[in-house]
Amino acid sequence: MKRGEIMGFQSAVTWRPLSEQAVMMTLGNRMDPSVQQYVQRVKQAVERNPFPGFVEAVPSYTGLAFFYDPMNVREKMDVEGSMQDQVRIWVDQLLTSIEDDDDQQHNGRIVEIPVCYGGEFGPDLSYVADYHSCSEDQVIAHHQQGEYLIYMIGFAPGFPFVGGMAEEIATPRRDTPRERVPAGSVGIAGAQTGIYPFATPGGWQLIGQTPLVLFDETKTEPSLLRSGDRIQFVPIDEQQFKKLKEVRS
Amino acid sequence: MNIEVVKPGMLTTVQDAGRYGYLDQGVVQSGAMDRLALRTANLLVGNDEQAAALELTVTGPVLRFHQPALIAVTGGGMTPHVDGQAFSLGVPIYLPEESILTFRAERTGIRAYVAIAGGFNVPEVLNSQSTYLRAGFGGYEGRALKEGDLLDSNPLSQEAKQYMESVEGEAPFAPKWGANLLWLDDEETDVLRVFPGAHYTGFTPESQYRFTEQPFILSSQSDRMGFLLEGDEPLQMGKTESILSEAVAFGTVQVPPDGNPRILMADRQTTGGYPKIAQVAVVDHYKLAQLRPQEHVYFQMISFQEAETLYILQEKAMKQRASAILLYWKETIRGDSLASR
Numbered sequence: 001m002k003r004g005e006i007m008g009f010q011s012a013v014t015w016r017p018l019s020e021q022a023v024m025m026t027l028g029n030r031m032d033p034s035v036q037q038y039v040q041r042v043k044q045a046v047e048r049n050p051f052p053g054f055v056e057a058v059p060s061y062t063g064l065a066f067f068y069d070p071m072n073v074r075e076k077m078d079v080e081g082s083m084q085d086q087v088r089i090w091v092d093q094l095l096t097s098i099e100d101d102d103d104q105q106h107n108g109r110i111v112e113i114p115v116c117y118g119g120e121f122g123p124d125l126s127y128v129a130d131y132h133s134c135s136e137d138q139v140i141a142h143h144q145q146g147e148y149l150i151y152m153i154g155f156a157p158g159f160p161f162v163g164g165m166a167e168e169i170a171t172p173r174r175d176t177p178r179e180r181v182p183a184g185s186v187g188i189a190g191a192q193t194g195i196y197p198f199a200t201p202g203g204w205q206l207i208g209q210t211p212l213v214l215f216d217e218t219k220t221e222p223s224l225l226r227s228g229d230r231i232q233f234v235p236i237d238e239q240q241f242k243k244l245k246e247v248r249s
Numbered sequence: 250m251n252i253e254v255v256k257p258g259m260l261t262t263v264q265d266a267g268r269y270g271y272l273d274q275g276v277v278q279s280g281a282m283d284r285l286a287l288r289t290a291n292l293l294v295g296n297d298e299q300a301a302a303l304e305l306t307v308t309g310p311v312l313r314f315h316q317p318a319l320i321a322v323t324g325g326g327m328t329p330h331v332d333g334q335a336f337s338l339g340v341p342i343y344l345p346e347e348s349i350l351t352f353r354a355e356r357t358g359i360r361a362y363v364a365i366a367g368g369f370n371v372p373e374v375l376n377s378q379s380t381y382l383r384a385g386f387g388g389y390e391g392r393a394l395k396e397g398d399l400l401d402s403n404p405l406s407q408e409a410k411q412y413m414e415s416v417e418g419e420a421p422f423a424p425k426w427g428a429n430l431l432w433l434d435d436e437e438t439d440v441l442r443v444f445p446g447a448h449y450t451g452f453t454p455e456s457q458y459r460f461t462e463q464p465f466i467l468s469s470q471s472d473r474m475g476f477l478l479e480g481d482e483p484l485q486m487g488k489t490e491s492i493l494s495e496a497v498a499f500g501t502v503q504v505p506p507d508g509n510p511r512i513l514m515a516d517r518q519t520t521g522g523y524p525k526i527a528q529v530a531v532v533d534h535y536k537l538a539q540l541r542p543q544e545h546v547y548f549q550m551i552s553f554q555e556a557e558t559l560y561i562l563q564e565k566a567m568k569q570r571a572s573a574i575l576l577y578w579k580e581t582i583r584g585d586s587l588a589s590r
Contacts, residue, residue, distance in 0.1 A: 016447060017444070017528070017553045018496065018497075018498050018501070018528070019498040019499070019500060019501070019528050019531065020530065020531045020553075020556050020557050020560045021498070021531065022496070022498050024447070024495070024496065029493065031493065043273075055269055055270070056269060056270050056271075056272055056273065057273065058272045058273050058496040058519065058520070059273060060493065060494060060495035060496055060520060061493040061494065061495070062493055062495070063495055063496075065495065065496035067269075067272070067498075070557070070560060070561075070564075071561075071564050074561070082554065082557055083557065084553075084557065152273075152494070152520060153273060153274050153275040153519075154275050154494060154518060154519045154520035155275065155518055155519075155520070156275055156383075156384075156518075157271075157274060157275040157276045157277075157384055158274060158275055159275050161494065197275075198384070215274075215275075217276075217374050217375055217384070217386045218374075221274075222271065222274055222276065222375060223274035223275065223276075226273070226274070227273060
């Protein structure tokens with residue numbers, strides 16, 4: 001990111017209270033990969049150098065929420081007035097110290113997600129193909145060529161909100177949700193694509209399945225995917241799927 | 250294994266002060282719905298305020314204690330009985346071995362907390378002992394307690410041990426002291442103070458007016474994730490804004506298209522995409538957590554600055570409560586007259 005861009009974001013920042021224990025930093029109201037990149041920069045900067053009382057930071061499409069322990073802020077920062085004002089001032093000051101740099105460390109990781117498309121793994125692939133009057137292979141090609149950015153993790157543990165799917169394969173949700181969608185299912189809902197970390201009820205059009213485990217609470221980093229990461233879907237066949245599944249279990 | 254679940258009660262889970270540090274990975278915070286009650290129960294038995302306790306909902310369990318124990322019950326909705334003898338909420342209770350703890354339903358409140366000296370011995374998952382029901386981890390095997398479960402408590406602190414030894418062989422009893430009232434305990438329980446949420450000004454003037462003037466009834470479709478409220482008429486936005494999902498908090502009041510407010514509670518999802526009309530002030534979270542289905546509530550608008558000031562006052566009051574309890578504890582161990590039976 002360049003200096004000018006960073007200063008532009010910095011001056012666009014607005015603040016509002018989320019609760020007495022959390023404050024929301026917002027940058028406009030549109031989905032934009034460069035906004036997301038800036039949000040990640042700020043998040044990492046605060047995590048590396050947390051203010052007294054900092055608990056955690058939660059990114060979303062256009063902003064970052066800072067959760068903190070107000071009494072800890074009060075004690076450590078030795079303030080009499082608003083604790084939230086102190087947090088805001090502290091982060092605002094940090095924003096001025098964010099430098100431009102061209103190195104890739106802030107651009108997130110690229111995570112490869114092997115997907116077995118169609119058949120029993122993607123029971124709605126033929127529906128999606130019919131919906132767009134194209135072949136199943138064309139749907140797979142579009143899905144697999146997309147440049148996907150994870151804006152945030154939410155809804156369920158490890159569930160990525162992903163932007164960047166080709167409009168050519170955007171498909172409405174199923175009329176009747178399934179009672180059980182298997183863990184690892186890759187689906188389409190409107191213009192979004194996503195992966196179910198757990199077996200749950202769900203209405204997304206299922207086009208494939210990954211053998212990867214998206215969430216494991218026994219690990220220190222339980223979620224495979226993080227906001228700011230990019231996803232690369234890699235087609236695999238049934239044999240590879242079974243092999244990868246075995247390796248894990 | 251010193252505690253046996255004879256009957257589980259309606260929904261009894263292990264909860265501490267919540268799971269922190271994993272919201273950005275989609276892991277919900279969980280933890281006790283009534284945090285003040287959790288903290289108080291722990292203080293009464295000499296634990297860290299944030300330690301794990303049992304959260305009881307609507308109907309309490311029947312528990313058999315195979316070994317002597319020191320417990321405290323706080324919150325609302327029920328009162329403890331030991332071998333049939335009634336005890337108050339908010340006092341430490343000594344249980345001799347093979348005591349049976351039962352609960353009698355009361356008309357106010359809905360959630361009670363049982364803390365045990367030493368704390369409950371369940372594994373920590375992602376830095377917390379709280380039960381995360383939907384994902385099935387944390388607490389006791391990731392689920393609510395059921396009949397036949399066996400729970401263990403951790404070893405006692407030196408003070409608690411001394412205290413237990415001094416009363417060994419006694420019948421169940423509570424000393425004549427307990428948690429002092431907080432300055433806020435006499436507030437009206439049907440008024441929740443709120444400050445404006447991100448989309449408050451986007452609601453029609455009429456809906457803004459109705460939000461604080463009409464009573465809302467708590468629907469029975471309310472759980473640890475969120476409370477559904479029903480008013481006479483739905484709340485409406487002036488024009489439909491498309492809102493991108495973002496972080497939410499305990500007490501965030503969202504209004505989905507049906508116009509009925511939902512208040513997000515302990516097991517809320519980490520992000521939400523509905524318009525946020527208001528935020529319930531932390532100072533009133535304990536009232537919210539004790540609200541029963543079919544009870545009504547009014548919202549009273551205050552400023553964020555007032556909410557922050559009230560928060561500080563509440564925390565100061567809790568600090569005083571903690572110091573008072575600590576003093577009683579010390580005197581009890583020394584056998585001073587103030588705390589004697």
